[in-house]
Amino acid sequence: MKTSKYLQIALFIFIIGATSTLFICAKNYEENNNNKPKLNPEETVDVKKIDDFSVLVVKENAKVTIVKDSLTSIHSYDKNYGVIKEHYNFKGIALKNDTLFIDKVDSKFKIHIHAKSLRNIIGLENSKIHFNTFYNDTLHVDLTRSKLTGSLKGNLIHSLKINAKNQSKINLWRTSIAIIDSITKKRKFVRQKFRFKKAEIKLTNNSTLSMIKPVKLIIEVDSLSTYRFHK
Numbered sequence: 001m002k003t004s005k006y007l008q009i010a011l012f013i014f015i016i017g018a019t020s021t022l023f024i025c026a027k028n029y030e031e032n033n034n035n036k037p038k039l040n041p042e043e044t045v046d047v048k049k050i051d052d053f054s055v056l057v058v059k060e061n062a063k064v065t066i067v068k069d070s071l072t073s074i075h076s077y078d079k080n081y082g083v084i085k086e087h088y089n090f091k092g093i094a095l096k097n098d099t100l101f102i103d104k105v106d107s108k109f110k111i112h113i114h115a116k117s118l119r120n121i122i123g124l125e126n127s128k129i130h131f132n133t134f135y136n137d138t139l140h141v142d143l144t145r146s147k148l149t150g151s152l153k154g155n156l157i158h159s160l161k162i163n164a165k166n167q168s169k170i171n172l173w174r175t176s177i178a179i180i181d182s183i184t185k186k187r188k189f190v191r192q193k194f195r196f197k198k199a200e201i202k203l204t205n206n207s208t209l210s211m212i213k214p215v216k217l218i219i220e221v222d223s224l225s226t227y228r229f230h231k
Helices: 003-035
Strands: 045-049 055-058 063-068 073-078 093-096 099-102 109-115 120-123 128-134 138-144 147-152 159-165 169-173 176-180 187-191 198-203 208-212 216-221 226-230
Touching: 055 063, 099 109, 128 138, 138 147, 147 159, 198 208, 198 226, 216 226
Parallel strands: 055 099, 055 120, 063 109, 063 128, 120 138, 128 147, 138 159, 147 169, 159 198, 169 208, 198 216, 208 226
Antiparallel strands: 045 073, 073 109, 093 099, 176 187
């Protein structure tokens, strides 16, 4: 048999083998994807409706996000969206009289507090509090070795009071809104230029602050603390 015949046979066997391998891999990939649990967006959140409250106490090591809402509720989001959701039991959350207490937060979840009349916030040691475009007519925040971040609608807050002590860290930035560019017709985010009308701030014992400069400011800072205002 001529050498060219051997080459043709070898080439034919190679093509058949490669095609079969690709088919088997594709079949296995399809089966594996079909066997994965389908994620329903509604399954990624638990909601607990509660009575309205005006005081929030975030206890040691707890972490929450605060959202303005006409309906008061608590939302828990599963951080690991690749698996079937485990439900949050809300055992570490208690409402007593006019005060909501956030005790322990499972690290598998993100807790969002949807609040209507919240005016006073207390953050205890190692707690983390985040504002998601929150506002109220008056807002008082008292922090002890805790962290405060996020955005506030400054134009809707007439009086903001912050008392930060024992190495607390505060970083508040402007609210961004989505608009359609008149030229490109694409969506873009623009930071609002609203400012707080009045703010009273006290920083002690190595606390730090970074935020938009209020129209009227009363500030008290010890020699160990620092602050920075943006225009």
